[in-house]
Amino acid sequence: MVRRHELTDAQWRKIEPLLPGNGKPGEQWADHRRVINGVLFRARAGVPWPDLPKRYGPWQTVYERHRRWSADATWQAVLEELQIEADAGDPDGALAGQASRQEWAVNIDSTSCRAHQHAAGAPSQAPGRPPAKRGGAREEAEGPEALGRSRGGLTSKVHLLSDDxxxxxxxxxxxxxxxxxxMFAPVLDGLRIRRRGPGRPYSRPDRVRGDKAYSSRDxxxxxxxxxxxxxxxxxxxxRLHRKHRGRAGGRPPAFDKVQYRRRNAVERCVNKWKRFRAVSTRYDKRDYIFNGTLTVTAIxxxxxxxxxxxxxTT
Structure with missing residues:
Protein backbone atom coordinates (compact mmCIF):
# COMPACT_ATOMS: atom_id res chain seq x y z
CA MET A 1 0.00 0.00 0.00
CA VAL A 2 1.34 3.39 -1.01
CA ARG A 3 0.96 5.82 1.87
CA ARG A 4 0.49 9.54 1.65
CA HIS A 5 3.54 11.49 0.39
CA GLU A 6 5.28 8.31 -0.81
CA LEU A 7 6.30 7.49 -4.37
CA THR A 8 3.64 5.78 -6.44
CA ASP A 9 4.50 2.70 -8.47
CA ALA A 10 4.61 4.74 -11.68
CA GLN A 11 6.86 7.39 -10.14
CA TRP A 12 9.19 4.76 -8.71
CA ARG A 13 9.54 3.04 -12.10
CA LYS A 14 10.49 6.42 -13.54
CA ILE A 15 13.42 7.10 -11.22
CA GLU A 16 14.56 3.58 -10.27
CA PRO A 17 16.95 3.22 -13.26
CA LEU A 18 18.52 6.60 -12.40
CA LEU A 19 19.66 5.62 -8.90
CA PRO A 20 23.13 4.26 -8.09
CA GLY A 21 23.20 0.50 -7.65
CA ASN A 22 19.48 0.13 -8.37
CA GLY A 23 19.22 -1.99 -5.23
CA LYS A 24 20.70 -5.06 -6.96
CA PRO A 25 22.04 -7.93 -4.82
CA GLY A 26 25.69 -7.41 -3.94
CA GLU A 27 25.60 -3.67 -4.67
CA GLN A 28 26.47 -1.02 -2.11
CA TRP A 29 22.92 0.27 -1.95
CA ALA A 30 19.73 -1.64 -1.27
CA ASP A 31 16.08 -0.88 -0.63
CA HIS A 32 16.17 2.51 -2.27
CA ARG A 33 12.41 2.95 -2.37
CA ARG A 34 11.92 2.63 1.38
CA VAL A 35 14.77 5.04 2.10
CA ILE A 36 13.56 7.63 -0.44
CA ASN A 37 10.06 7.43 0.99
CA GLY A 38 11.60 8.15 4.39
CA VAL A 39 13.36 11.21 2.98
CA LEU A 40 10.09 12.39 1.44
CA PHE A 41 8.18 11.85 4.69
CA ARG A 42 10.68 13.96 6.57
CA ALA A 43 10.61 16.66 3.85
CA ARG A 44 6.81 16.79 3.90
CA ALA A 45 6.26 16.56 7.66
CA GLY A 46 9.40 18.40 8.84
CA VAL A 47 10.01 15.95 11.68
CA PRO A 48 13.47 15.44 13.22
CA TRP A 49 15.31 12.53 11.66
CA PRO A 50 15.11 10.34 14.80
CA ASP A 51 11.31 10.69 14.71
CA LEU A 52 10.91 8.94 11.36
CA PRO A 53 8.35 6.09 11.49
CA LYS A 54 9.84 2.63 11.90
CA ARG A 55 8.48 1.50 8.54
CA TYR A 56 11.29 3.44 6.83
CA GLY A 57 14.02 1.54 8.65
CA PRO A 58 16.78 3.00 10.84
CA TRP A 59 16.66 6.77 10.69
CA GLN A 60 20.48 6.87 10.51
CA THR A 61 20.32 5.00 7.18
CA VAL A 62 17.77 7.40 5.74
CA TYR A 63 19.67 10.48 6.90
CA GLU A 64 23.08 9.24 5.77
CA ARG A 65 21.86 8.35 2.29
CA HIS A 66 20.18 11.73 1.94
CA ARG A 67 23.33 13.47 3.17
CA ARG A 68 25.57 11.51 0.82
CA TRP A 69 23.35 11.94 -2.22
CA SER A 70 23.13 15.66 -1.47
CA ALA A 71 26.93 15.86 -1.36
CA ASP A 72 27.73 13.82 -4.48
CA ALA A 73 24.91 15.36 -6.59
CA THR A 74 22.95 12.11 -7.00
CA TRP A 75 19.70 13.97 -6.36
CA GLN A 76 20.75 16.60 -8.88
CA ALA A 77 21.54 13.94 -11.49
CA VAL A 78 18.04 12.47 -11.12
CA LEU A 79 16.47 15.90 -11.52
CA GLU A 80 18.58 16.65 -14.60
CA GLU A 81 17.55 13.35 -16.18
CA LEU A 82 13.88 14.21 -15.70
CA GLN A 83 14.52 17.55 -17.38
CA ILE A 84 16.37 15.85 -20.24
CA GLU A 85 13.44 13.52 -20.85
CA ALA A 86 11.06 16.46 -20.83
CA ASP A 87 13.22 18.32 -23.32
CA ALA A 88 13.43 15.25 -25.55
CA GLY A 89 9.69 15.51 -26.16
CA ASP A 90 8.00 13.62 -23.33
CA PRO A 91 4.32 14.05 -24.29
CA ASP A 92 3.37 14.33 -20.63
CA GLY A 93 5.69 17.20 -19.78
CA ALA A 94 8.04 18.57 -22.41
CA LEU A 95 9.78 21.83 -21.58
CA ALA A 96 7.65 24.52 -23.16
CA GLY A 97 8.91 25.38 -26.60
CA GLN A 98 11.98 23.16 -26.75
CA ALA A 99 10.68 20.48 -29.09
CA SER A 100 8.47 22.76 -31.20
CA ARG A 101 10.92 25.70 -31.18
CA GLN A 102 8.30 28.03 -29.75
CA GLU A 103 9.39 30.74 -27.36
CA TRP A 104 11.14 29.38 -24.29
CA ALA A 105 10.39 31.66 -21.36
CA VAL A 106 11.56 31.36 -17.76
CA ASN A 107 10.30 33.15 -14.67
CA ILE A 108 12.49 34.40 -11.83
CA ASP A 109 11.65 35.14 -8.21
CA SER A 110 12.89 34.48 -4.70
CA THR A 111 11.40 33.15 -1.50
CA SER A 112 12.58 33.33 2.09
CA CYS A 113 12.73 30.22 4.25
CA ARG A 114 12.69 30.82 7.99
CA ALA A 115 15.46 28.83 9.65
CA HIS A 116 14.64 26.74 12.70
CA GLN A 117 16.91 27.12 15.69
CA HIS A 118 18.28 23.63 14.95
CA ALA A 119 19.61 24.94 11.61
CA ALA A 120 21.99 27.34 13.34
CA GLY A 121 25.29 26.70 15.06
CA ALA A 122 27.14 24.67 12.44
CA PRO A 123 30.96 25.06 12.52
CA SER A 124 32.26 27.53 9.97
CA GLN A 125 34.18 24.81 8.12
CA ALA A 126 33.38 21.15 8.42
CA PRO A 127 36.05 18.54 7.68
CA GLY A 128 35.59 16.97 4.29
CA ARG A 129 33.16 19.64 3.12
CA PRO A 130 31.90 18.67 -0.36
CA PRO A 131 32.25 21.14 -3.21
CA ALA A 132 29.29 23.15 -4.42
CA LYS A 133 27.05 21.41 -6.94
CA ARG A 134 25.08 23.03 -9.72
CA GLY A 135 21.35 23.29 -9.07
CA GLY A 136 22.05 24.16 -5.49
CA ALA A 137 25.20 26.23 -5.51
CA ARG A 138 26.42 28.16 -2.48
CA GLU A 139 26.51 31.92 -2.22
CA GLU A 140 28.32 32.78 1.03
CA ALA A 141 29.51 36.34 0.62
CA GLU A 142 27.26 37.60 3.43
CA GLY A 143 26.82 34.62 5.71
CA PRO A 144 28.02 31.07 6.32
CA GLU A 145 25.85 28.14 5.23
CA ALA A 146 23.48 30.53 3.39
CA LEU A 147 22.04 31.73 6.71
CA GLY A 148 21.58 35.39 7.51
CA ARG A 149 19.65 37.87 9.59
CA SER A 150 16.67 39.62 8.07
CA ARG A 151 13.52 41.22 9.39
CA GLY A 152 12.05 37.78 10.03
CA GLY A 153 15.03 36.55 12.01
CA LEU A 154 17.43 33.82 10.89
CA THR A 155 16.54 33.03 7.27
CA SER A 156 17.75 31.58 4.00
CA LYS A 157 16.64 32.80 0.62
CA VAL A 158 16.10 30.67 -2.48
CA HIS A 159 16.48 32.47 -5.83
CA LEU A 160 14.83 30.32 -8.47
CA LEU A 161 13.89 29.98 -12.11
CA SER A 162 10.76 28.13 -13.14
CA ASP A 163 9.22 27.22 -16.46
CA ASP A 164 5.65 28.02 -17.46
CA MET A 183 21.34 37.52 -7.79
CA PHE A 184 19.65 37.98 -11.19
CA ALA A 185 22.70 37.34 -13.37
CA PRO A 186 24.20 34.52 -11.22
CA VAL A 187 20.93 32.58 -11.30
CA LEU A 188 20.57 32.91 -15.07
CA ASP A 189 24.25 32.07 -15.62
CA GLY A 190 23.70 28.76 -13.85
CA LEU A 191 20.79 27.67 -16.02
CA ARG A 192 21.75 24.53 -17.96
CA ILE A 193 19.15 22.19 -19.47
CA ARG A 194 20.99 19.31 -21.03
CA ARG A 195 19.62 17.72 -24.17
CA ARG A 196 19.44 14.10 -25.23
CA GLY A 197 22.36 13.24 -27.48
CA PRO A 198 25.01 15.68 -28.74
CA GLY A 199 24.75 19.41 -28.45
CA ARG A 200 25.30 22.08 -25.88
CA PRO A 201 22.88 22.46 -22.98
CA TYR A 202 20.13 25.03 -23.27
CA SER A 203 21.34 28.05 -21.33
CA ARG A 204 19.79 31.06 -23.07
CA PRO A 205 16.00 31.35 -22.82
CA ASP A 206 14.11 33.54 -25.27
CA ARG A 207 12.41 35.54 -22.52
CA VAL A 208 12.79 36.22 -18.80
CA ARG A 209 9.90 37.47 -16.68
CA GLY A 210 10.48 39.13 -13.32
CA ASP A 211 8.85 41.53 -10.90
CA LYS A 212 9.94 45.06 -9.95
CA ALA A 213 12.76 43.80 -7.72
CA TYR A 214 14.76 42.87 -10.85
CA SER A 215 14.33 46.15 -12.69
CA SER A 216 17.76 47.74 -13.01
CA ARG A 217 19.99 49.03 -15.78
CA ASP A 218 22.56 46.33 -15.14
CA ARG A 239 9.54 55.91 -13.98
CA LEU A 240 9.47 59.27 -12.19
CA HIS A 241 13.25 59.60 -12.37
CA ARG A 242 13.19 59.02 -16.12
CA LYS A 243 10.41 61.58 -16.61
CA HIS A 244 12.23 64.19 -14.53
CA ARG A 245 15.29 63.84 -16.77
CA GLY A 246 13.24 64.62 -19.87
CA ARG A 247 14.88 63.57 -23.12
CA ALA A 248 17.99 62.53 -21.22
CA GLY A 249 15.93 59.89 -19.48
CA GLY A 250 15.49 57.96 -22.72
CA ARG A 251 12.59 55.79 -23.76
CA PRO A 252 10.79 53.59 -21.25
CA PRO A 253 11.69 49.90 -21.49
CA ALA A 254 9.29 47.72 -23.43
CA PHE A 255 6.75 45.95 -21.27
CA ASP A 256 4.21 43.32 -22.32
CA LYS A 257 1.33 43.07 -19.84
CA VAL A 258 0.05 39.84 -21.37
CA GLN A 259 3.44 38.19 -20.96
CA TYR A 260 3.80 39.55 -17.44
CA ARG A 261 0.61 37.81 -16.33
CA ARG A 262 2.31 34.49 -17.01
CA ARG A 263 4.97 35.27 -14.40
CA ASN A 264 2.64 33.78 -11.80
CA ALA A 265 4.09 30.38 -12.78
CA VAL A 266 7.09 31.00 -10.51
CA GLU A 267 4.79 31.92 -7.62
CA ARG A 268 2.85 28.71 -8.15
CA CYS A 269 6.17 26.87 -8.18
CA VAL A 270 7.01 28.37 -4.78
CA ASN A 271 3.61 27.31 -3.47
CA LYS A 272 4.24 23.73 -4.58
CA TRP A 273 7.67 23.78 -2.95
CA LYS A 274 6.47 25.17 0.35
CA ARG A 275 3.92 22.41 0.82
CA PHE A 276 6.97 20.57 2.11
CA ARG A 277 7.59 21.75 5.67
CA ALA A 278 11.32 21.10 5.47
CA VAL A 279 11.40 23.68 2.65
CA SER A 280 9.12 26.34 4.13
CA THR A 281 11.15 26.03 7.35
CA ARG A 282 14.81 25.16 7.07
CA TYR A 283 15.92 22.50 9.54
CA ASP A 284 19.23 21.55 7.90
CA LYS A 285 22.41 23.01 9.34
CA ARG A 286 24.45 22.53 6.18
CA ASP A 287 23.63 24.41 3.02
CA TYR A 288 24.45 21.44 0.76
CA ILE A 289 21.99 19.24 2.70
CA PHE A 290 19.32 21.94 2.51
CA ASN A 291 19.91 22.07 -1.24
CA GLY A 292 19.54 18.30 -1.31
CA THR A 293 16.16 18.72 0.37
CA LEU A 294 15.22 21.33 -2.23
CA THR A 295 16.32 18.98 -5.01
CA VAL A 296 14.47 15.89 -3.81
CA THR A 297 11.27 17.92 -3.42
CA ALA A 298 11.83 19.41 -6.88
CA ILE A 299 12.05 15.84 -8.18
CA THR A 313 -10.85 0.60 -13.56
CA THR A 314 -14.01 -0.64 -11.91
Missing amino acids: RARPLHWLTSPGQRGDSP NRAYLRRRGIEATIAQPDDQ VIWLRDTVQEPSE
Whole structure:
Protein backbone atom coordinates (compact mmCIF):
# COMPACT_ATOMS: atom_id res chain seq x y z
CA MET A 1 0.00 0.00 0.00
CA VAL A 2 1.34 3.39 -1.01
CA ARG A 3 0.96 5.82 1.87
CA ARG A 4 0.49 9.54 1.65
CA HIS A 5 3.54 11.49 0.39
CA GLU A 6 5.28 8.31 -0.81
CA LEU A 7 6.30 7.49 -4.37
CA THR A 8 3.64 5.78 -6.44
CA ASP A 9 4.50 2.70 -8.47
CA ALA A 10 4.61 4.74 -11.68
CA GLN A 11 6.86 7.39 -10.14
CA TRP A 12 9.19 4.76 -8.71
CA ARG A 13 9.54 3.04 -12.10
CA LYS A 14 10.49 6.42 -13.54
CA ILE A 15 13.42 7.10 -11.22
CA GLU A 16 14.56 3.58 -10.27
CA PRO A 17 16.95 3.22 -13.26
CA LEU A 18 18.52 6.60 -12.40
CA LEU A 19 19.66 5.62 -8.90
CA PRO A 20 23.13 4.26 -8.09
CA GLY A 21 23.20 0.50 -7.65
CA ASN A 22 19.48 0.13 -8.37
CA GLY A 23 19.22 -1.99 -5.23
CA LYS A 24 20.70 -5.06 -6.96
CA PRO A 25 22.04 -7.93 -4.82
CA GLY A 26 25.69 -7.41 -3.94
CA GLU A 27 25.60 -3.67 -4.67
CA GLN A 28 26.47 -1.02 -2.11
CA TRP A 29 22.92 0.27 -1.95
CA ALA A 30 19.73 -1.64 -1.27
CA ASP A 31 16.08 -0.88 -0.63
CA HIS A 32 16.17 2.51 -2.27
CA ARG A 33 12.41 2.95 -2.37
CA ARG A 34 11.92 2.63 1.38
CA VAL A 35 14.77 5.04 2.10
CA ILE A 36 13.56 7.63 -0.44
CA ASN A 37 10.06 7.43 0.99
CA GLY A 38 11.60 8.15 4.39
CA VAL A 39 13.36 11.21 2.98
CA LEU A 40 10.09 12.39 1.44
CA PHE A 41 8.18 11.85 4.69
CA ARG A 42 10.68 13.96 6.57
CA ALA A 43 10.61 16.66 3.85
CA ARG A 44 6.81 16.79 3.90
CA ALA A 45 6.26 16.56 7.66
CA GLY A 46 9.40 18.40 8.84
CA VAL A 47 10.01 15.95 11.68
CA PRO A 48 13.47 15.44 13.22
CA TRP A 49 15.31 12.53 11.66
CA PRO A 50 15.11 10.34 14.80
CA ASP A 51 11.31 10.69 14.71
CA LEU A 52 10.91 8.94 11.36
CA PRO A 53 8.35 6.09 11.49
CA LYS A 54 9.84 2.63 11.90
CA ARG A 55 8.48 1.50 8.54
CA TYR A 56 11.29 3.44 6.83
CA GLY A 57 14.02 1.54 8.65
CA PRO A 58 16.78 3.00 10.84
CA TRP A 59 16.66 6.77 10.69
CA GLN A 60 20.48 6.87 10.51
CA THR A 61 20.32 5.00 7.18
CA VAL A 62 17.77 7.40 5.74
CA TYR A 63 19.67 10.48 6.90
CA GLU A 64 23.08 9.24 5.77
CA ARG A 65 21.86 8.35 2.29
CA HIS A 66 20.18 11.73 1.94
CA ARG A 67 23.33 13.47 3.17
CA ARG A 68 25.57 11.51 0.82
CA TRP A 69 23.35 11.94 -2.22
CA SER A 70 23.13 15.66 -1.47
CA ALA A 71 26.93 15.86 -1.36
CA ASP A 72 27.73 13.82 -4.48
CA ALA A 73 24.91 15.36 -6.59
CA THR A 74 22.95 12.11 -7.00
CA TRP A 75 19.70 13.97 -6.36
CA GLN A 76 20.75 16.60 -8.88
CA ALA A 77 21.54 13.94 -11.49
CA VAL A 78 18.04 12.47 -11.12
CA LEU A 79 16.47 15.90 -11.52
CA GLU A 80 18.58 16.65 -14.60
CA GLU A 81 17.55 13.35 -16.18
CA LEU A 82 13.88 14.21 -15.70
CA GLN A 83 14.52 17.55 -17.38
CA ILE A 84 16.37 15.85 -20.24
CA GLU A 85 13.44 13.52 -20.85
CA ALA A 86 11.06 16.46 -20.83
CA ASP A 87 13.22 18.32 -23.32
CA ALA A 88 13.43 15.25 -25.55
CA GLY A 89 9.69 15.51 -26.16
CA ASP A 90 8.00 13.62 -23.33
CA PRO A 91 4.32 14.05 -24.29
CA ASP A 92 3.37 14.33 -20.63
CA GLY A 93 5.69 17.20 -19.78
CA ALA A 94 8.04 18.57 -22.41
CA LEU A 95 9.78 21.83 -21.58
CA ALA A 96 7.65 24.52 -23.16
CA GLY A 97 8.91 25.38 -26.60
CA GLN A 98 11.98 23.16 -26.75
CA ALA A 99 10.68 20.48 -29.09
CA SER A 100 8.47 22.76 -31.20
CA ARG A 101 10.92 25.70 -31.18
CA GLN A 102 8.30 28.03 -29.75
CA GLU A 103 9.39 30.74 -27.36
CA TRP A 104 11.14 29.38 -24.29
CA ALA A 105 10.39 31.66 -21.36
CA VAL A 106 11.56 31.36 -17.76
CA ASN A 107 10.30 33.15 -14.67
CA ILE A 108 12.49 34.40 -11.83
CA ASP A 109 11.65 35.14 -8.21
CA SER A 110 12.89 34.48 -4.70
CA THR A 111 11.40 33.15 -1.50
CA SER A 112 12.58 33.33 2.09
CA CYS A 113 12.73 30.22 4.25
CA ARG A 114 12.69 30.82 7.99
CA ALA A 115 15.46 28.83 9.65
CA HIS A 116 14.64 26.74 12.70
CA GLN A 117 16.91 27.12 15.69
CA HIS A 118 18.28 23.63 14.95
CA ALA A 119 19.61 24.94 11.61
CA ALA A 120 21.99 27.34 13.34
CA GLY A 121 25.29 26.70 15.06
CA ALA A 122 27.14 24.67 12.44
CA PRO A 123 30.96 25.06 12.52
CA SER A 124 32.26 27.53 9.97
CA GLN A 125 34.18 24.81 8.12
CA ALA A 126 33.38 21.15 8.42
CA PRO A 127 36.05 18.54 7.68
CA GLY A 128 35.59 16.97 4.29
CA ARG A 129 33.16 19.64 3.12
CA PRO A 130 31.90 18.67 -0.36
CA PRO A 131 32.25 21.14 -3.21
CA ALA A 132 29.29 23.15 -4.42
CA LYS A 133 27.05 21.41 -6.94
CA ARG A 134 25.08 23.03 -9.72
CA GLY A 135 21.35 23.29 -9.07
CA GLY A 136 22.05 24.16 -5.49
CA ALA A 137 25.20 26.23 -5.51
CA ARG A 138 26.42 28.16 -2.48
CA GLU A 139 26.51 31.92 -2.22
CA GLU A 140 28.32 32.78 1.03
CA ALA A 141 29.51 36.34 0.62
CA GLU A 142 27.26 37.60 3.43
CA GLY A 143 26.82 34.62 5.71
CA PRO A 144 28.02 31.07 6.32
CA GLU A 145 25.85 28.14 5.23
CA ALA A 146 23.48 30.53 3.39
CA LEU A 147 22.04 31.73 6.71
CA GLY A 148 21.58 35.39 7.51
CA ARG A 149 19.65 37.87 9.59
CA SER A 150 16.67 39.62 8.07
CA ARG A 151 13.52 41.22 9.39
CA GLY A 152 12.05 37.78 10.03
CA GLY A 153 15.03 36.55 12.01
CA LEU A 154 17.43 33.82 10.89
CA THR A 155 16.54 33.03 7.27
CA SER A 156 17.75 31.58 4.00
CA LYS A 157 16.64 32.80 0.62
CA VAL A 158 16.10 30.67 -2.48
CA HIS A 159 16.48 32.47 -5.83
CA LEU A 160 14.83 30.32 -8.47
CA LEU A 161 13.89 29.98 -12.11
CA SER A 162 10.76 28.13 -13.14
CA ASP A 163 9.22 27.22 -16.46
CA ASP A 164 5.65 28.02 -17.46
CA ARG A 165 4.42 24.77 -15.93
CA ALA A 166 5.52 25.90 -12.47
CA ARG A 167 8.44 23.47 -12.29
CA PRO A 168 11.80 24.53 -10.79
CA LEU A 169 14.62 24.67 -13.32
CA HIS A 170 17.53 26.12 -11.35
CA TRP A 171 18.13 27.93 -8.08
CA LEU A 172 20.74 29.40 -5.79
CA THR A 173 20.61 29.80 -2.04
CA SER A 174 21.82 32.85 -0.18
CA PRO A 175 21.54 34.44 3.26
CA GLY A 176 18.10 35.85 3.93
CA GLN A 177 19.16 39.49 3.77
CA ARG A 178 20.60 39.20 0.24
CA GLY A 179 18.74 41.33 -2.29
CA ASP A 180 17.04 39.89 -5.35
CA SER A 181 18.55 42.11 -8.05
CA PRO A 182 22.24 41.21 -7.43
CA MET A 183 21.34 37.52 -7.79
CA PHE A 184 19.65 37.98 -11.19
CA ALA A 185 22.70 37.34 -13.37
CA PRO A 186 24.20 34.52 -11.22
CA VAL A 187 20.93 32.58 -11.30
CA LEU A 188 20.57 32.91 -15.07
CA ASP A 189 24.25 32.07 -15.62
CA GLY A 190 23.70 28.76 -13.85
CA LEU A 191 20.79 27.67 -16.02
CA ARG A 192 21.75 24.53 -17.96
CA ILE A 193 19.15 22.19 -19.47
CA ARG A 194 20.99 19.31 -21.03
CA ARG A 195 19.62 17.72 -24.17
CA ARG A 196 19.44 14.10 -25.23
CA GLY A 197 22.36 13.24 -27.48
CA PRO A 198 25.01 15.68 -28.74
CA GLY A 199 24.75 19.41 -28.45
CA ARG A 200 25.30 22.08 -25.88
CA PRO A 201 22.88 22.46 -22.98
CA TYR A 202 20.13 25.03 -23.27
CA SER A 203 21.34 28.05 -21.33
CA ARG A 204 19.79 31.06 -23.07
CA PRO A 205 16.00 31.35 -22.82
CA ASP A 206 14.11 33.54 -25.27
CA ARG A 207 12.41 35.54 -22.52
CA VAL A 208 12.79 36.22 -18.80
CA ARG A 209 9.90 37.47 -16.68
CA GLY A 210 10.48 39.13 -13.32
CA ASP A 211 8.85 41.53 -10.90
CA LYS A 212 9.94 45.06 -9.95
CA ALA A 213 12.76 43.80 -7.72
CA TYR A 214 14.76 42.87 -10.85
CA SER A 215 14.33 46.15 -12.69
CA SER A 216 17.76 47.74 -13.01
CA ARG A 217 19.99 49.03 -15.78
CA ASP A 218 22.56 46.33 -15.14
CA ASN A 219 20.03 43.51 -15.37
CA ARG A 220 18.44 44.85 -18.54
CA ALA A 221 21.87 45.40 -20.10
CA TYR A 222 22.81 41.83 -19.16
CA LEU A 223 19.74 40.50 -20.99
CA ARG A 224 20.44 42.65 -24.05
CA ARG A 225 24.00 41.32 -24.26
CA ARG A 226 22.67 37.78 -24.27
CA GLY A 227 19.83 38.50 -26.70
CA ILE A 228 17.09 37.68 -24.19
CA GLU A 229 13.74 39.49 -24.17
CA ALA A 230 12.90 41.14 -20.84
CA THR A 231 9.44 41.27 -19.32
CA ILE A 232 10.24 43.04 -16.07
CA ALA A 233 7.95 45.49 -14.32
CA GLN A 234 9.39 48.92 -13.62
CA PRO A 235 8.89 50.49 -10.16
CA ASP A 236 7.31 53.93 -9.84
CA ASP A 237 10.48 55.66 -8.63
CA GLN A 238 12.37 54.64 -11.78
CA ARG A 239 9.54 55.91 -13.98
CA LEU A 240 9.47 59.27 -12.19
CA HIS A 241 13.25 59.60 -12.37
CA ARG A 242 13.19 59.02 -16.12
CA LYS A 243 10.41 61.58 -16.61
CA HIS A 244 12.23 64.19 -14.53
CA ARG A 245 15.29 63.84 -16.77
CA GLY A 246 13.24 64.62 -19.87
CA ARG A 247 14.88 63.57 -23.12
CA ALA A 248 17.99 62.53 -21.22
CA GLY A 249 15.93 59.89 -19.48
CA GLY A 250 15.49 57.96 -22.72
CA ARG A 251 12.59 55.79 -23.76
CA PRO A 252 10.79 53.59 -21.25
CA PRO A 253 11.69 49.90 -21.49
CA ALA A 254 9.29 47.72 -23.43
CA PHE A 255 6.75 45.95 -21.27
CA ASP A 256 4.21 43.32 -22.32
CA LYS A 257 1.33 43.07 -19.84
CA VAL A 258 0.05 39.84 -21.37
CA GLN A 259 3.44 38.19 -20.96
CA TYR A 260 3.80 39.55 -17.44
CA ARG A 261 0.61 37.81 -16.33
CA ARG A 262 2.31 34.49 -17.01
CA ARG A 263 4.97 35.27 -14.40
CA ASN A 264 2.64 33.78 -11.80
CA ALA A 265 4.09 30.38 -12.78
CA VAL A 266 7.09 31.00 -10.51
CA GLU A 267 4.79 31.92 -7.62
CA ARG A 268 2.85 28.71 -8.15
CA CYS A 269 6.17 26.87 -8.18
CA VAL A 270 7.01 28.37 -4.78
CA ASN A 271 3.61 27.31 -3.47
CA LYS A 272 4.24 23.73 -4.58
CA TRP A 273 7.67 23.78 -2.95
CA LYS A 274 6.47 25.17 0.35
CA ARG A 275 3.92 22.41 0.82
CA PHE A 276 6.97 20.57 2.11
CA ARG A 277 7.59 21.75 5.67
CA ALA A 278 11.32 21.10 5.47
CA VAL A 279 11.40 23.68 2.65
CA SER A 280 9.12 26.34 4.13
CA THR A 281 11.15 26.03 7.35
CA ARG A 282 14.81 25.16 7.07
CA TYR A 283 15.92 22.50 9.54
CA ASP A 284 19.23 21.55 7.90
CA LYS A 285 22.41 23.01 9.34
CA ARG A 286 24.45 22.53 6.18
CA ASP A 287 23.63 24.41 3.02
CA TYR A 288 24.45 21.44 0.76
CA ILE A 289 21.99 19.24 2.70
CA PHE A 290 19.32 21.94 2.51
CA ASN A 291 19.91 22.07 -1.24
CA GLY A 292 19.54 18.30 -1.31
CA THR A 293 16.16 18.72 0.37
CA LEU A 294 15.22 21.33 -2.23
CA THR A 295 16.32 18.98 -5.01
CA VAL A 296 14.47 15.89 -3.81
CA THR A 297 11.27 17.92 -3.42
CA ALA A 298 11.83 19.41 -6.88
CA ILE A 299 12.05 15.84 -8.18
CA VAL A 300 8.63 15.16 -6.68
CA ILE A 301 7.21 18.26 -8.39
CA TRP A 302 8.57 17.09 -11.74
CA LEU A 303 7.34 13.53 -11.21
CA ARG A 304 3.83 14.71 -10.40
CA ASP A 305 3.82 16.77 -13.59
CA THR A 306 5.38 14.27 -15.98
CA VAL A 307 4.26 10.84 -14.76
CA GLN A 308 0.76 9.86 -15.73
CA GLU A 309 -0.78 7.53 -13.20
CA PRO A 310 -2.76 4.57 -14.57
CA SER A 311 -6.48 5.18 -14.37
CA GLU A 312 -8.44 3.04 -11.97
CA THR A 313 -10.85 0.60 -13.56
CA THR A 314 -14.01 -0.64 -11.91
